[in-house]
Amino acid sequence: MKQLTQNSIIAACLLAVFFHGVQSSWARPALNNFHDRNEFSTDVPVLPNDVVSMESTLTAIPEKAIHGIIETYVRERLASDDEAIAANRIEVHTRWQGDIVVEATGEVELKVRPLSQRPFRGPTVVRVEICVDGITERTISATVDTRLYQRVAVTTRAIRRGATFDPTSIELSERDITTLRHGYYTKIEDLNLLQVARPIGFGDVVSHRHAKRVPIVNRGDEVVLNVASRNMVLSTIGIALQDGSSGTRIRVKNPDSGKILHGLVREDGTVTLGAS
Numbered sequence: 717m718k719q720l721t722q723n724s725i726i727a728a729c730l731l732a733v734f735f736h737g738v739q740s741s742w743a744r745p746a747l748n749n750f751h752d753r754n755e756f757s758t759d760v761p762v763l764p765n766d767v768v769s770m771e772s773t774l775t776a777i778p779e780k781a782i783h784g785i786i787e788t789y790v791r792e793r794l795a796s797d798d799e800a801i802a803a804n805r806i807e808v809h810t811r812w813q814g815d816i817v818v819e820a821t822g823e824v825e826l827k828v829r830p831l832s833q834r835p836f837r838g839p840t841v842v843r844v845e846i847c848v849d850g851i852t853e854r855t856i857s858a859t860v861d862t863r864l865y866q867r868v869a870v871t872t873r874a875i876r877r878g879a880t881f882d883p884t885s886i887e888l889s890e891r892d893i894t895t896l897r898h899g900y901y902t903k904i905e906d907l908n909l910l911q912v913a914r915p916i917g918f919g920d921v922v923s924h925r926h927a928k929r930v931p932i933v934n935r936g937d938e939v940v941l942n943v944a945s946r947n948m949v950l951s952t953i954g955i956a957l958q959d960g961s962s963g964t965r966i967r968v969k970n971p972d973s974g975k976i977l978h979g980l981v982r983e984d985g986t987v988t989l990g991a992s
Contacts, residue, residue, distance in 0.1 A: 775824060776817050777846060782826070783810040786844065786860055789828040790836050794862070797835060802902075804890055805865040811839075812858040822849035836862040837894050866893045869901040869922040877915050880930065881907040881922075891921055899924035929961035932985050940986040941968060941979060954987065 787808045794800035827845040834840070839861050846854045867888045875885055886904055893900060900921055901907055913928040920926075933939055933956045941954040952970065960966035960981040968977050968987055979987035 773819055773821060774817055775821050775848065776815050777824065777826070778815050779813060782812050782816065782844065782856075782858070785826045786810045786812075786828055786842060786858060789842070790860055790862055793830075793836060799893075800836075800864055803864040803866050803893070807861075807863040807865070809861045809863075810858055811861065812856070816846065816854065816856070818846055818848060818853040820848040820851070820853050824848055825850070831857070836860070837864070838862065863892055863894050865890050866900070866902065867891075868893060869904060869907060871916050871918055871920050871922065874918050875912050875916045877912055879912045881910055881912065881927070886922060893921075896921060896923065901927075929964075931959035931961050932983070933960045933966065933981055933987070935959050939968060941970070941977070941989055942986055943989045956987070960987075 787810055790808050791806070794806060800806060825847040827847065829843045829845070831841050831843055839859050841857055841859050844856050844858060845852050846856070867890050869886045870889045870891065872885055872887050875881075879885075883904060886907060888902070888904065900923055907922065907927060909930055910927040911930045913926055916922065916926050935956055935958050937956045939954055939956050941952050943950045952972075954968040954970055954977070957967040957969055957976070962981055962983045964981050965978055966981060966987065968979055968989075969975070970977060977989055979989040981987055
């Protein structure tokens, strides 16, 4: 009998499964062989209804089974990721198409390993080893796209630089935070008493770069400069050369000597020279 091509074998197998009423039912495998969180595998066959033995020397692993074990592995890795734990919703999609046929029969085990130590954010490549009776028959690389969604502060209108945030200008809305590089706010009250550091468009996520503390001292203000010694505090008047909020260091000018000094802004609006 002529040897069937691989596509013909798969088609014949699927027809046989259909006519015998066998339905594929992938279930997430348990973490029974999870080594140092860098490898995940099943230690039992990948479900009898999923792995199909064809003729006497071929075994087919359905696309659905490959997707299932990769997505289970990713979610288990995210279980120890603080940002992922706090996320409102997680989506994991595996980019792999087609069943896989290996020229062997026996107990099938799939092992998943990452190709890098970077966290699962956006498209990431993983390696899947297909083992039959403990022997690696084939290795594939697949891309898994991981998306984190969180309710974060977004603008309800455009806000100009220098304005303060108020409840009418921001709201919480679910957004994809996967690629946000400059942070975000999950509570509106966290923006109280903060000032807009740069213009924000309508519907934009408010990042940490958009907000800064409201300055206590403004550029050009006369401020009290304090210098502390062991037994006394010396004070004089200086000119602030930049804005500063409590706890920030700013440049000030001594109008008598013309020297430029650096000091720490205190909550009462004074500046302590030499403080760090």
